[in-house]
Amino acid sequence: MGDTGFAFFDDWDSIIIGGGIVGCFAALRLARARQRVLIVEGDFVGSAQSGRNLGFIRKQGRDLRELDLAREAGEAWQALAEQSGSDFGFRRDGNMALADDDDLAGRFEIWAREAQARGLDTRVLTPAEAVELVPGLKIGFKSALYTASDAKADPFPATCAAYEAARAAGAQIITGRRVDEILTEGGRATGVRIGNRRLRAKAVICTAGAGTGRLLRRLGITFPQDVIRATVVRTAAPDGTDFPALAPELSRPGIWGLNIGVRQSVDGSLHMSNAGGVYVPGLRSLGSLRWFLPLFLEKRHQLSIDWLGPLAFWRRFGDQAGYPSAAPHRDHPDPSPRFMREAFDELAQMFPDYAAKARILNLWSGDIENTPDLLPAVGPVAKVGNLLVGSGFSGHGFGVGPAAGEALAEIALGDQARDSLSELSPDRFANGTWSRGEFAL
Known part of the structure; x- marks a missing residue:
């Protein structure tokens, strides 16, 4: 997919x-504005x-500070589905x-009120109402939070569709080459260095x-x-029947809670995937400890620490993923047998009839990059002009990423930043204005 060589211009918009x-949606917006744009x-x-x-493409349960971005992203996904001709x-x-306890059920009530005040179609359901929507659901629970306008998609084909749309609009790409450095001059970003090659850009x-x-750390920018x-x-x-011998309709809505998403x-x-995951310590851990220790302690029951991970390249068996389930990955990050088993245990409580005969088709893993407040950082940075950042999505990127990419492209084009970015500045860590959300689920 895409080009791997260097038959490109040296100068880009x-x-x-x-x-x-995020990158593909930014490229799509810029290419449609007739900008010369390169993805690396x-x-x-x-x-x-x-x-x-x-x-998941959901607004439900989000921190209220990223709710507008999630709403915009849902519209962007729908527009891509309608315009690209790709299913x-x-x-x-x-x-x-x-919700399996009274505390979480109470938080559902609060979040629903906040969401409804912002025009969302979120409502709290009784267990009977939830089972009416998902008849095969067997596990006991106190209540359910339901947002009918939320969506879902297959991630790898969806990302490919965004890229193909950007490419059709004129964007170009280099694959298999990592950027070694963001180049600056006079306090402004001027391009990137890839090996010995320097490419210039206005943004x-x-x-x-x-x-x-x-x-960002190479530029002296604080970004935990x-x-x-x-x-x-x-x-x-x-x-x-023969493969794909798949289940009949089990649940049209995406389901999460009780430590699993389905x-x-x-x-x-x-x-399906469990909440949490495997933490692989490294040199970065020393620098991030002061930022992430409170979050780590809060979520410790959802984490497994792989102390040998940095030395364990020799035991990697690679993930068992194939198109269209997940993208290829040259580092072959290992799926976790523990979290696979726990996911099946949770599934057996939720859908016991299905779980009793289910078999694994594929499994894979991916690295979720987090910020200390579990919110993305989207926008310009004060320290370096012409540099825009869209990162730190903390597991929300599929749901909010399209809007973030479009918003960054608009800033690069000289437009005013969207209101939805007002509390997501990358500079909040340097100036001490970040905080954990009050209403996020």
């Missing part, structure tokens, strides 16, 4: 670092978390969250995912970032 969802992707398009997530599984089938848009922190490795399992329930794809396969 915008260079985008990263070929994931270190691996393959969508090979990182953009193509390896669970596939990447986009469906507005709703999203449902389950640099850094959407490098887990690689963003490395690039750390990574959790999440596992996704794709299953099917055999019905006596999405049924348009092909019938069921995708």
Whole structure:
């Protein structure tokens, strides 16, 4: 997918670092504005978390500070589905969250009121109402939060569709080459360096995912970032036919809560992932400890620490993923057997009839890059002019990334920043204005 050589101009209007969802939507918006735009992707398009997530496109449960961005992103996904002619599984089938205790049920009530005040179609359901929507749901729960306008899609094909649209509009791409440095002169970004090659640009848009922190730190920009490795399992329930022998409709809405997220794809396969994941310590851990220790302690029951991870390249068996389930990834991040088992245990409580005969089709993992407040950083940075950042999506990138990419492109074109970015500035960590959200679920 895309080009791997260097048969390109040296001068660009915008260079985008990263070929994931944010970068591809930024490139699409810029190319349609007749800008000369280049994406530089270190691996393959969508090979990182953009193509390896669970596939929720939800507003429900978001921190209220990113709610407008999530709303805009849903519209951007729908527009891409309608305009591209590509069926990447986009469906507005709703999203449902389950509460298994009174405390969470109470928080659902609060979030629903806040959402309704902002015009969302969110409502709290009784268990009977939830089971009416998802008849196979067996687990006991107190209440459910339901947003009918939320959506879902298959991540890797969806990211590819965004890239193909950008390419058709005129964007170009380098794949398999990582940006080594963002070049600056006189306090402004002037381009990027890839090996010995220097490419110039009027604007640099850094959407490098887990690689963003490395690039920004070289410029003296404070950007705390750390990574959790999440596992996704794709299953099917055999019905006596040959592969893909997939389940009948089990749940149209995406479901999350009770420590698991579940999405049924348009092909019938069921995708599931546990909350949390594997933390692989590294040199970055020393620098991020002061930022992430409170969050780590709060979420410790959802984490597994792989102390040997940095030395364990020799034991990597690679992920068992194939198109269209997840993107190829040259580093072959290992799925977690523990989280796979726990996902099946949760699934057996939620859909026991299905789980009793389900088999694994694929499993894979991806690195979720987080910020200390679990909110994305989207916009310009004060320290370096002409540099825009879209990173730190903290597991929300598939749901809010398209709007973030479009918003960054608009700033590069000289437009006023969207109101939806007002509390998502990358500078909030340097100036001490960041905080954890009060209403996020």
